[in-house]
Amino acid sequence: MSEASSKAVIEIENLDLVFQTADTPVHALADIDLTVNAGDFVSFIGPSGCGKTTLMRVIADLEKPTGGHISVNGMTPEEARQKRAYGYVFQAPALYPWRTVEKNIRLPLEIMGLSGDEQKARAARNLAMVNLEGFEKKFPWQLSGGMQQRVSIARALSVEPDLLLMDEPFGALDEITRDHLNEQLLNLWDTTKKTVIFVTHSIPEAVFLSSKIVVMSPRPGKIIDIIESSLPRVRNLDIRETPEFLEISHRVREGLRSGHSYDD
Amino acid sequence: MTDAVQPQVIPSWRRLYDGKVIPVATVLIALLILWLAGAVYMNSPQLIDQYKRGNVEWTFGKLVRDSWSMERPILPAPQQIVVELDKTVLDKKITSKRSLVYHAWVTLSSTLLGFAFGTILGILLAVGIVHIQTLDRSLMPWIIASQTVPILAIAPMIIVVLGNIGLTGLVPKALISMYLCFFPITIGMVKGLRSPDVLQLDLMKTYSASAAQVFWKLRIPASIPFLFTSLKVAIAISLVGAIVAELPTGAIEGLGARLLAGSYYGQTIQIWSALTVASLLGMLLVWAVALSEKLVLSRMGGQAA
Numbered sequence: 074m075s076e077a078s079s080k081a082v083i084e085i086e087n088l089d090l091v092f093q094t095a096d097t098p099v100h101a102l103a104d105i106d107l108t109v110n111a112g113d114f115v116s117f118i119g120p121s122g123c124g125k126t127t128l129m130r131v132i133a134d135l136e137k138p139t140g141g142h143i144s145v146n147g148m149t150p151e152e153a154r155q156k157r158a159y160g161y162v163f164q165a166p167a168l169y170p171w172r173t174v175e176k177n178i179r180l181p182l183e184i185m186g187l188s189g190d191e192q193k194a195r196a197a198r199n200l201a202m203v204n205l206e207g208f209e210k211k212f213p214w215q216l217s218g219g220m221q222q223r224v225s226i227a228r229a230l231s232v233e234p235d236l237l238l239m240d241e242p243f244g245a246l247d248e249i250t251r252d253h254l255n256e257q258l259l260n261l262w263d264t265t266k267k268t269v270i271f272v273t274h275s276i277p278e279a280v281f282l283s284s285k286i287v288v289m290s291p292r293p294g295k296i297i298d299i300i301e302s303s304l305p306r307v308r309n310l311d312i313r314e315t316p317e318f319l320e321i322s323h324r325v326r327e328g329l330r331s332g333h334s335y336d337d
Numbered sequence: 338m339t340d341a342v343q344p345q346v347i348p349s350w351r352r353l354y355d356g357k358v359i360p361v362a363t364v365l366i367a368l369l370i371l372w373l374a375g376a377v378y379m380n381s382p383q384l385i386d387q388y389k390r391g392n393v394e395w396t397f398g399k400l401v402r403d404s405w406s407m408e409r410p411i412l413p414a415p416q417q418i419v420v421e422l423d424k425t426v427l428d429k430k431i432t433s434k435r436s437l438v439y440h441a442w443v444t445l446s447s448t449l450l451g452f453a454f455g456t457i458l459g460i461l462l463a464v465g466i467v468h469i470q471t472l473d474r475s476l477m478p479w480i481i482a483s484q485t486v487p488i489l490a491i492a493p494m495i496i497v498v499l500g501n502i503g504l505t506g507l508v509p510k511a512l513i514s515m516y517l518c519f520f521p522i523t524i525g526m527v528k529g530l531r532s533p534d535v536l537q538l539d540l541m542k543t544y545s546a547s548a549a550q551v552f553w554k555l556r557i558p559a560s561i562p563f564l565f566t567s568l569k570v571a572i573a574i575s576l577v578g579a580i581v582a583e584l585p586t587g588a589i590e591g592l593g594a595r596l597l598a599g600s601y602y603g604q605t606i607q608i609w610s611a612l613t614v615a616s617l618l619g620m621l622l623v624w625a626v627a628l629s630e631k632l633v634l635s636r637m638g639g640q641a642a
Contacts, residue, residue, distance in 0.1 A: 135539055154545050161543040167536040171558045171637035180554065181544045212638035232544075 082146060082236060082268050083109040083132060089140035090127060100293035101127045105141070107287065107296065111235070114262055114269045116279035117287045118325060119332070124294020125272045126164075126240050132270065133161055133238055145236070157185065159236040160229030164244055166221035168213040168228075174200070175209035178228045185232070199227040202261065219250040230261075237269045243278070252310055255281060263307055276329075277313060280304075280321045288325055290332025298328035372415055373405070379412045380404035413606045421610040434590075437614050443591040444579050445618060447507050451514020452575040456568065458515060459522025466523070467530040467556070468548075484520050488513065488578065493585040510591075514578035518571035525567030529560025561637060565630035572622045580615060592618075 088105040091098050102124045109115050117125035130136040131143060134150035145153035153159070168177045175196050182192040200206055203223040213221055222242055229237060243251040259282060262269055273279050279286050284306070288298040303317055312318055377400070384403050388395045405414035422437070429436035462480065465472045492513050499509040533555050541551045583593025592615045599608035 133543060135542060154543065157545055159543070161540070163536050163540070165536055167540050169537065169555070169558065171561070173638070183554070184541075184544045184546045184550050214638065 080111045081108050082111050082113075083107070083144070083270075085141070085143045087141035088128075088131065088138050088143055090124075090131060090136065091139045102131070102138070103293035103295045105294075105296055107299070109268060109270065109285075111268055112266050113285050114259075114271065114283050115285045115287060116271045116273055116283040117289060118273055118276065118279040119289030119294075119297075119329065120274065120291055122294075123289040123291040123332075125274075125289050127294065128289075129238055129240055129270060129272055133159060157181075157232055158234060159238050160232045160234040162222075162226055162229045162237070162239040162242045164241045166213070166218075166225040168221055168224060170213055172212075173209065174205070174211050174213070174216070174224050177213070177224060178231050181228065181232050195231045195233070196227075199231045200224075202230060203227045203257070219246050219254065222246065223254065226258075235267055237267050239269065240272045241274070242271075244273070251278070256310060258282065259308060276322050276325050280318055280325060281308065281310070281313060286321070286325060288328035288332070290329070295332075297332040298324070300324055300328075369415060372412075376410065376412045376414045377401050377404045380407055380410045383407075383411070409603050410605055413609050417606050418609045418613055421606045422613060425610060426614070437592075437595070437610065440590060440592050440595050440611070441614050441618055444576070444583065444593065444615070447510035447582065447591070448514055448572075448576045448579040448618075448622070450507060451511035451578055452518055452572055454511055454515035455518035455571060455575060456522055459519040459567070459571070460526055460564075462519065462523045463526030463530060464552075466527050468552075480520065480523055483516070488517060489581055489585070492582050496582065496585075510579055510582040513582040514575040517578040518575040521567045521570040521574070522564070525563045526560055529563025530556045532563065533559045558637065562634060565626065565633070568626050569623055569630070572626050573619055576615070576619050576622060 085105050085107045088102055089100075090102040091100050105128060117128060119125050127136060131138050132145060132150060134154040143150060146156075146158050148156070148158075168174075169180065172180065175193075178196040178199060179192045182195060187195070196209070197206075200209065203226055205220060205223055205227065208216065208220070208224075213224070216224065222245075226239075226242065229239075243254050246254070255278060258269075261267075262282075269282075271279075271282060273282075280302070284302050286298075286300040286302065287296055288300065289295065290297050300321060302321060304312060304321070381400055381404050384400060384407070385395075387393070404410065406417065407413075410417070425435060425437040429438075431438040431442075433439060462476065466476060467473075495513060495516075496509050499505070499512070537555060537559075538551070541555055546554070579591070580593040580596070583591040584597055592611050595611040596608055599605070599611060
């Protein structure tokens with residue numbers, strides 16, 4: 074499946090996660106097997122409740138699995154988190170409203186104990202990366218939703234992680250903004266050679282962005298299909314009209330259907 | 338997508354019309370009329386009695402004028418209080434025992450000291466309650482119970498007990514203020530320190546931030562709007578605490594002592610001017626807290642609680 078040269082960043086075997094709720098236990102993840110290699114762009118796609126966000130939270134050590142094995146960079150997720158192995162972009166921007174844009178980006182850097190000059194340089198560099206130069210002194214409420222989400226991406230990038238975890242980062246945005254940010258994200262992935270894990274429930278978004286698409290289904294959350302994309306690494310939005318793109322989209326849709334995602 | 342939100346500019350006449358000035362002034366005028374009428378109503382039985390005994394011919398106009406200028410009226414007219422204030426605030430040296438500025442200063446210093454004590458105690462309790470689960474369950478009921486004790490009843494005992502162990506003057510009064518004003522601060526700060534949402538806390542976890550970093554970089558800034566809301570309540574009741582502490586303890590200084598002395602000698606005008614000064618002091622204190630709130634919150638991006 075993977076090239077001999079690429080290194081496995083995340084290895085998951087037989088992973089299980091059961092939430093103990095008040096009435097009945099909820100089987101959130103069952104029998105997950107997945108390998109993510111360095112430089113991959115992996116999308117988790119599936120309907121609500123299929124465990125795609127939960128799986129990503131397990132990788133980030135925000136949830137503990139109840140069975141199976143998982144390693145991140147060859148360590149446990151907890152060790153990887155403590156070494157700040159990843160940057161996490163949440164569904165909402167989660168900016169701190171009392172901090173300016175620049176101060177928000179500097180938050181993780183302050184926590185890491187970097188020097189003031191280094192913080193400033195990294196904030197400027199990553200704001201430029203998401204095309205937000207000149208907005209340093211603005212407060213979050215002065216920005217549109219799309220700009221806020223770009224700030225949160227710049228904040229995740231400023232940690233300079235090799236692994237970027239993105240949980241439906243563009244879910245709340247309109248389609249035009251989303252297309253634009255998707256292109257920027259692909260460009261960023263291509264230039265920085267980072268490993269990206271991306272949660273989405275949009276088939277075109279998953280197919281457009283990913284080098285590997287993980288199709289999931291609910292109750293219990295499990296992997297139905299893993300699709301290696303045949304699309305070239307560098308793409309633009311026009312690629313969505315090509316037969317290959319439609320073929321991969323079709324396979325994703327078939328996977329979702331076989332997982333009974335369209336049943337109810 | 339690239340333009341930032343700009344605050345709207347509103348002309349000043351429009352703000353006056355939409356704002357509070359006209360409604361507040363209307364209520365003020367209505368209150369003054371009610372007050373003047375009330376003074377006539379309450380003082381006239383005594384006056385009519387006097388007229389009868391002295392066989393004085395009287396008209397309604399004379400009754401009104403007299404009821405607004407009695408030496409010991411049941412309800413003094415506002416202008417009598419203004420004259421009294423002019424005498425005791427502007428005419429006296431501020432170090433004189435007869436100056437209301439002097440007495441206000443005495444009350445103000447124990448108000449502020451008690452407010453400082455109460456703020457520190459309130460914040461410390463809140464920090465403990467938020468971070469240590471045992472404290473949440475063991476302290477919270479006591480904190481709530483403490484406010485059900487009628488402070489007027491135990492204030493003299495506190496003063497006597499503290500006097501016996503050598504604590505007199507400012508500190509016992511401040512302790513009573515503290516007792517009243519730590520409560521809203523604890524409640525507000527507990528709410529504020531718990532206000533960060535799951536996402537904001539998860540974010541800190543992904544940075545593998547220490548508990549101290551979560552506290553200083555997330556919980557404290559998130560609690561500031563809650564703190565100021567509490568401080569505005571606390572400063573007002575801290576003043577109440579200071580005045581209450583001066584009432585039953587035979588204090589000879591402070592606005593509370595003036596109230597008590599006034600009631601001993603039936604000096605209603607003196608009572609009312611002390612009350613007026615106390616109200617003005619309360620407004621001034623709340624305004625000062627509100628102003629610092631505005632300054633601090635505008636530096637923090639203008640968020641509201």
